[in-house]
Amino acid sequence: MLRDITLGQYYPVDSPVHRLDPRTKIILTVLFIIAVFMASQLYLYVFILGFLSLAVYLSRLPARMIIRSIRPMRILLVFTFILNLFFGTGETALFRIGPVVIWQEGLMNALHFTLRLIFLVMGSSVLTLTTSPVTLTDGLETLASPLKVIKFPAHEMAMMMTIALRFIPTLVEEADKIMKAQTARGADFESGNLMARARAMVPLLVPLFVSAFRRAGDLAMAMEARCYHGGEGRTRLHVLKIGRGDVVAFLVMAALYLLLLLPRWL
Amino acid sequence: MPIVLDKLTHIYQQGGPVATTAIEGIDLVIDDGELLALIGHTGSGKSTLAQHLNGLMKPTSGRVLLDGRDINAKGEDTRRLRFQVGLVFQYPEHQLFEETVYKDIAFGPKNMGLSSEEIDERVRGAMDMVGLPFEEIQGRSPFEVSGGQMRRIALAGVLAMRPRVLVLDEPTAGLDPRARDLLLQDIQRLHKEGTTVVMISHAMDDVARLATRIAVLEKGRLVMEGPPEVVFGRFEELTRMGLDVPQGCQLARRLREIGGPQIPDCYLLESLADSLAAFLKGGGGDAA
Numbered sequence: 001m002l003r004d005i006t007l008g009q010y011y012p013v014d015s016p017v018h019r020l021d022p023r024t025k026i027i028l029t030v031l032f033i034i035a036v037f038m039a040s041q042l043y044l045y046v047f048i049l050g051f052l053s054l055a056v057y058l059s060r061l062p063a064r065m066i067i068r069s070i071r072p073m074r075i076l077l078v079f080t081f082i083l084n085l086f087f088g089t090g091e092t093a094l095f096r097i098g099p100v101v102i103w104q105e106g107l108m109n110a111l112h113f114t115l116r117l118i119f120l121v122m123g124s125s126v127l128t129l130t131t132s133p134v135t136l137t138d139g140l141e142t143l144a145s146p147l148k149v150i151k152f153p154a155h156e157m158a159m160m161m162t163i164a165l166r167f168i169p170t171l172v173e174e175a176d177k178i179m180k181a182q183t184a185r186g187a188d189f190e191s192g193n194l195m196a197r198a199r200a201m202v203p204l205l206v207p208l209f210v211s212a213f214r215r216a217g218d219l220a221m222a223m224e225a226r227c228y229h230g231g232e233g234r235t236r237l238h239v240l241k242i243g244r245g246d247v248v249a250f251l252v253m254a255a256l257y258l259l260l261l262l263p264r265w266l
Numbered sequence: 267m268p269i270v271l272d273k274l275t276h277i278y279q280q281g282g283p284v285a286t287t288a289i290e291g292i293d294l295v296i297d298d299g300e301l302l303a304l305i306g307h308t309g310s311g312k313s314t315l316a317q318h319l320n321g322l323m324k325p326t327s328g329r330v331l332l333d334g335r336d337i338n339a340k341g342e343d344t345r346r347l348r349f350q351v352g353l354v355f356q357y358p359e360h361q362l363f364e365e366t367v368y369k370d371i372a373f374g375p376k377n378m379g380l381s382s383e384e385i386d387e388r389v390r391g392a393m394d395m396v397g398l399p400f401e402e403i404q405g406r407s408p409f410e411v412s413g414g415q416m417r418r419i420a421l422a423g424v425l426a427m428r429p430r431v432l433v434l435d436e437p438t439a440g441l442d443p444r445a446r447d448l449l450l451q452d453i454q455r456l457h458k459e460g461t462t463v464v465m466i467s468h469a470m471d472d473v474a475r476l477a478t479r480i481a482v483l484e485k486g487r488l489v490m491e492g493p494p495e496v497v498f499g500r501f502e503e504l505t506r507m508g509l510d511v512p513q514g515c516q517l518a519r520r521l522r523e524i525g526g527p528q529i530p531d532c533y534l535l536e537s538l539a540d541s542l543a544a545f546l547k548g549g550g551g552d553a554a
Contacts, residue, residue, distance in 0.1 A: 186377030
């Protein structure tokens with residue numbers, strides 16, 4: 001029952017995009033999001049779509065996975081569109097139905113915001129689908145390490161994220177086991193009203209917390225036994241390296257920016 | 267009123283890319299009053315099989331019959347069934363959650379909807395069965411007692427439901443020798459008092475001592491089944507499957523190999539000692 005939960009949606013295949021340095025992918029994703037907000041004319045989204053399609057094609061992700069990534073957002077998208085459409089004001093009225101006026105500017109705004117949201121979600125999905133959580137935290141750590149100057153605990157943050165991600169499947173398995181054990185004692189997790197259900201969670205949550213604390217203690221002990229003392233002076237097994245692919249990726253991004261900015265200068 | 271397994275098959279994530287067959291075509295009858303030991307290598311499907319016995323897992327195909335009724339049939343009350351077939355998981359102490367030992371053991375009977383007098387009687391009875399001193403321990407937190415006691419509290423939590431069949435998944439794993447012996451004595455006593463017991467175990471000497479029948483699983487299939495002397499007699503096959511045989515059998519075999527006393531396989535150390543004693547009294551070399 002609980003085993004169906006998937007967290008982190010990494011899609012493990014080998015592709016040029018998967019092989020990119022995680023730092024490149026994080027920076028490119030940020031640049032892509034900025035680019036999405038720079039598109040001032042509707043036709044410019046064609047370039048953005050082109051860039052995204054290229055990335056998806058090269059990453060060998062099934063296109064339906066990218067499309068599916070906006071599904072959790074569908075209600076927000078509809079709201080964004082409707083609100084902008086009906087409540088925007090402008091100068092050119094397209095048509096009116098009774099007291100409701102649809103303005104051309106409102107329609108443009110609605111399209112802009114909806115498209116931006118869609119591309120924003122799709123773009124970040126490419127990042128999480130092509131980068132394993134551990135690699136991603138590695139990249140974040142390296143990117144955030146200059147902030148150590150202002151006492152930002154970059155290494156500790158990354159280590160906590162890695163450990164949290166590592167233990168999600170373990171805890172899911174544990175929860176499944178405890179749930180079964182309590183079910184065997186006649187516990188009922190599935191029926192009753194809200195209060196009854198909340199109370200039914202106690203026999204599941206207490207043992208789960210106990211075991212999580214026990215595991216945390218064990219892990220801390222095991223890390224100390226292997227002389228872990230924080231990030232200071234720690235070297236890496238997989239050193240992040242900027243390769244030719246990363247340079248090409250940045251050049252393609254530069255081309256996208258050029259295409260988006262040209263109409264402003266001309 | 268036996269439990270009948272009829273061509274029981276369970277496939278994990280059927281139809282998915284990583285579908286794995288855990289158990290396949292198991293035909294097995296668990297008779298009333300027997301102590302059946304399930305043995306097999308890690309991943310042979312023992313635990314999966316055990317979880318089918320009280321309907322926690324649903325078979326992909328095949329049936330589980332209790333008193334001749336398919337427990338997974340539509341309209342069967344699986345919750346009532348779970349009170350009849352008690353399942354004690356591996357490391358059952360991990361499921362303790364209540365503030366006091368008493369409340370934790372009472373969890374099962376309470377779910378059965380019993381009166382508080384009946385619950386009280388059952389909690390006392392169950393603690394007595396596993397040798398826990400009621401007055402001393404009932405008010406304490408289940409998290410502050412010893413590991414062996416935690417295990418027995420968890421076992422009492424299942425026994426308090428008075429199941430007719432008790433299914434134990436590696437009940438002695440991780441216990442020290444003393445706690446292990448105490449727990450095995452409890453299990454043996456329960457069996458003598460008429461509870462049907464199904465026990466998964468890797469400790470062959472325990473199996474040899476307790477089991478009235480042994481079923482051997484390999485890669486999800488039932489490959490051997492019979493009384494201990496028959497199953498442990500098939501020494502080579504068990505060894506090939508990566509399973510142990512009791513020390514008594516190993517020693518007798520080794521003695522025969524090196525041309526020592528030619529005594530038959532004895533799966534109990536005690537009977538091996540008797541055979542050896544008889545052999546030595548008989549004057550050495552000639553005895554068969």
